[in-house]
Amino acid sequence: MRGKKPVSELKVAVPAQETPVDKFLTASGTFKDGELRLNQSGLRLISEENVDDSEETKLKVEDVQLSMDDLEMDQVIGKGSGGVVQLVRHKWVGTLYALKGIQMNIQESFRKQIVQELKINQATQSPHIVLCHQSFYHNGVIYLVLEYMDRGSLADIIKQVKTILEPYLAVLCKQLTLDSTLIIQILEGLLYLHHERHVIHRDIKPSNLLVNRKGEVKISDFGVSAVLASSMGQRDTFVGTYNYMAPERISGSSYDYKSDIWSLGLVILECAIGRFPYIPPEGEGWLSFYELLEAIVDQPPPSAPADQFSPEFCSFISSCIQKDPAERMSASELLVSIARDISISE
Numbered sequence: 161m162r163g164k165k166p167v168s169e170l171k172v173a174v175p176a177q178e179t180p181v182d183k184f185l186t187a188s189g190t191f192k193d194g195e196l197r198l199n200q201s202g203l204r205l206i207s208e209e210n211v212d213d214s215e216e217t218k219l220k221v222e223d224v225q226l227s228m229d230d231l232e233m234d235q236v237i238g239k240g241s242g243g244v245v246q247l248v249r250h251k252w253v254g255t256l257y258a259l260k261g262i263q264m265n266i267q268e269s270f271r272k273q274i275v276q277e278l279k280i281n282q283a284t285q286s287p288h289i290v291l292c293h294q295s296f297y298h299n300g301v302i303y304l305v306l307e308y309m310d311r312g313s314l315a316d317i318i319k320q321v322k323t324i325l326e327p328y329l330a331v332l333c334k335q336l337t338l339d340s341t342l343i344i345q346i347l348e349g350l351l352y353l354h355h356e357r358h359v360i361h362r363d364i365k366p367s368n369l370l371v372n373r374k375g376e377v378k379i380s381d382f383g384v385s386a387v388l389a390s391s392m393g394q395r396d397t398f399v400g401t402y403n404y405m406a407p408e409r410i411s412g413s414s415y416d417y418k419s420d421i422w423s424l425g426l427v428i429l430e431c432a433i434g435r436f437p438y439i440p441p442e443g444e445g446w447l448s449f450y451e452l453l454e455a456i457v458d459q460p461p462p463s464a465p466a467d468q469f470s471p472e473f474c475s476f477i478s479s480c481i482q483k484d485p486a487e488r489m490s491a492s493e494l495l496v497s498i499a500r501d502i503s504i505s506e
């Protein structure tokens with residue numbers, strides 16, 4: 161291809177950090193330097209005589225290793241047990257990312273090893289999983305450069321709207337296209353993790369289900385906690401909330417993909433009724449968090465109130481929240497059953 165240079169020959173005159181962005185960006189937001197064009201859609205080489213717009217000539221900005229110097233902090237958008245999540249902007253290209261910092265009090269060599277493992281783990285490609293573009297290590301903190309989900313998490317949404325209406329949650333909604341419903345999107349994400357990546361997420365909860373303005377719902381934190389735990393030789397040490405954990409995990413039995421389905425059922429029920437489905441004994445709060453765990457293991461599972469929700473929705477919830485994993489449906493079985501319900505209703 162005429163005019164196309166190997167990437168290794170690229171010479172980019174990087175402006176000094178103090179230089180204002182508008183000195184090297186055109187009004188349309190394109191950075192120009194000789195044959196180089198850098199804009200919202202990525203990095204391109206353009207021969208003066210032969211402008212080739214084919215996909216092959218495009219290099220995404222995420223294909224080049226990012227560092228802290230490339231990113232401009234905007235604001236803190238969340239806080240997890242590992243550290244804060246900040247909204248950041250790529251200084252040259254303007255793309256927004258969620259930058260998650262994980263502070264770990266472990267040896268530097270260990271942290272570098274974890275970043276290496278995370279890079280291998282970045283192969284995830286599913287429209288239903290939050291993309292981790294890159295990871296790097298900076299000043300004692302491991303940073304993940306994540307796809308920015310601009311409507312935050314389901315936890316944030318539940319706080320704002322109290323309940324999410326069944327038509328949006330459920331499947332039998334004529335106004336919405338099939339794949340726009342929340343349940344189907346999460347199930348597709350789980351199907352990908354379980355069947356293609358052969359991993360259990362282990363931490364499905366409202367704050368790990370992120371939403372964007374296009375109405376897409378994606379599963380986040382996939383692999384990150386698993387990689388961090390395994391890198392530290394603590395695969396079974398769980399940090400986070402136990403509220404959504406399946407009974408077989410709480411009681412220390414062996415568990416499989418179905419444990420994610422239990423968590424999904426509880427999350428969807430919580431979205432529908434506007435509160436965590438397990439309620440403490442009348443007039444009391446949970447005396448301790450062990451009481452809640454005991455209730456999950458010993459009590460009958462919660463269900464969707466039949467007088468408020470459709471039989472299909474109630475049956476979906478009960479197919480997920482079965483205490484015996486053998487009785488619980490898998491992601492693929494749930495998707496098949498939803499498709500069957502839809503075809504019957506049409």
Ligand SMILES: Nc1ncnc2c1ncn2[C@@H]1O[C@H](COP(=O)(O)OP(=O)(O)OP(=O)(O)O)[C@@H](O)[C@H]1O
Binds near residue numbers: 239240243260367399
């Ligand atoms: N990619 C993202 N886009 C937009 N907001 C995000 C993104 N990732 C995380 N957040 C926000 O940051 C919050 C904290 O996320 P984080 O993953 O650090 O912790 P968590 O899942 O809430 O808790 P834990 O660390 O216990 O798992 C989320 O609830 C969400 O509001």
